[in-house]
Amino acid sequence: MSTKPTAKSVPDTAGTSQSRSRDAARRFARRLLAWWETHGREGLPWQNPRTPYRVWVSEIMLQQTQAGTVVPYFERFVARFGNVRTLAQADLDDVLHLWSGLGYYARARNLHRAAAIVMRDHDGTLPQDPAVLETLPGIGRSTAAAIVAQAHNVRAPILDANAKRVLARHFLVAGPPSSSATQTALWALADAVTPAGRAADxxxxxxxxxxxxCRPRQPLCSQCPLRRTCGALAANAVGEYPARAKRPARPLKRRRFFVLTDGEGACYMEKRPTSGVWGGLWSPPEGDAEETPAEFLAARRMDAKLVGAMSFGPVFRHGFSHFDLDVAPVFIHLLSRPSSVSGGVWFNPRRDRLGLSAVAAKLVAAAAAPAVLERK
DNA sequence: GATCCGTGGTT
DNA sequence: TAACCAAGGAT
Incomplete structure (x- = not known):
C-alpha cells in the first residue's frame, strides 16, 4: 500500500482545524527548507565530512557556545581524537587540554565518559535512537535530537535556543521561558512543524x-521566509518574543590563588576537583578569598621563607582568565621547596612532562618580574 | 524548580 | 558599556 498521502486518505479531518494545522506546518517546513537551500550556512567544519562522531563532538561543543567560537576548538579536537575509540582511550587530562578556553568543562568530562560507554555498550557506534543517546552523559533531549537528525537523517524535533526563538515568535508563545508549560508548548510546536523527511536539512x-x-536583536524580518505567517511580526511585537528570562545579577565572587615558585624556575600546580568551576583543570593552589600568604603557608604546613607577593591575573594550565570573578592571585617565591606538599606537582617549564609548559612559563616569568610587588 | 557551570560576541 | 545572549545539561 502506498504511503503517499492523498486527499482520500484523510477524509475525516479534511477541512477541519486539525487538517488546517497540518497544512500550516507543512508550509512552515517547506518555506524554511526553500530558504535554507539558498541562504543556509555552509562550510562549518563538522558539516564536511558529516560523520556521526564529528556531529556528536560538535553538538557538545556548541552547547551554549556560538559556532564561530567553536570552529578552532573543533578542528584541533578531531585532529587529535579522530574517532570514538581514540577519544575513549585518551587521558582525560589531554581531552581537557584541548577543551581549555572553551568553558563548561563538564562537557569534556562527560564526552570522554560517554565515549567509553559507547565503546563498551554500543560496539563503538553512536546509537541512532534518541532515547538511547539521552542516556549518555552530556546528551539531553535537544542534543540527542540534533545528533540523530544530522548524523543519521532521522526525524527528531529539536528545541535549541534558535528553534525556541523562531517558534515563540512565529506562534506567539509568550510564557516565561523557564516554565514547564512554556517548554511543553514549544516542544509540541517543534514536533508539529518538523517534517517527515529531510531531517538533517x-x-x-x-x-x-x-x-x-530570526536573531535575538535586530531580526531581519524582511528577509524571513516565514514573515507572512509570523504572529509576532503581524503584531509588530517581534522584540517581545520570547519573553525575557529574569536574571538576578550574579554576585561577584572573590577567589585567591597562590603561585609558588622556587629558585630553580619551577612552580607548583594542582589538579582541581572534578566538581565546581574549572573542574579537572590544573591551576595554582586556591586558598580562601581573603587568605594571606602567611596564612596559606601555615595552613599547608609549609616551612618556607616568603620572599614577596604580588597581585596578578590567574593563569591555568588549560587556558586562563576570568572576568566576572574578582580574582586576586598572589605570587610567593620560596627559598626552600616544601617536599611534603600533597596533591600537586612541582613543575619546571624547561622539563615539560605534563603539557604545562606554556602556563608554567608565564607564571615563572611573572613571578620573576620585580614590578607590582606588594608585601602583605 | 533553582542553581551552577565559562567564555566570547554583540549592541 | 553594562547587559544580554549563546547549537544545554547535571545536580
Missing part, C-alpha cells in the same frame, strides 16, 4: 534561520 535550516535572520 530541516534541523540545520531552523538553526541557521535563528542564527542569521
Amino acid at each position: 530541516y534541523t540545520q535550516a531552523v538553526m541557521d534561520l535563528g542564527a542569521t535572520v
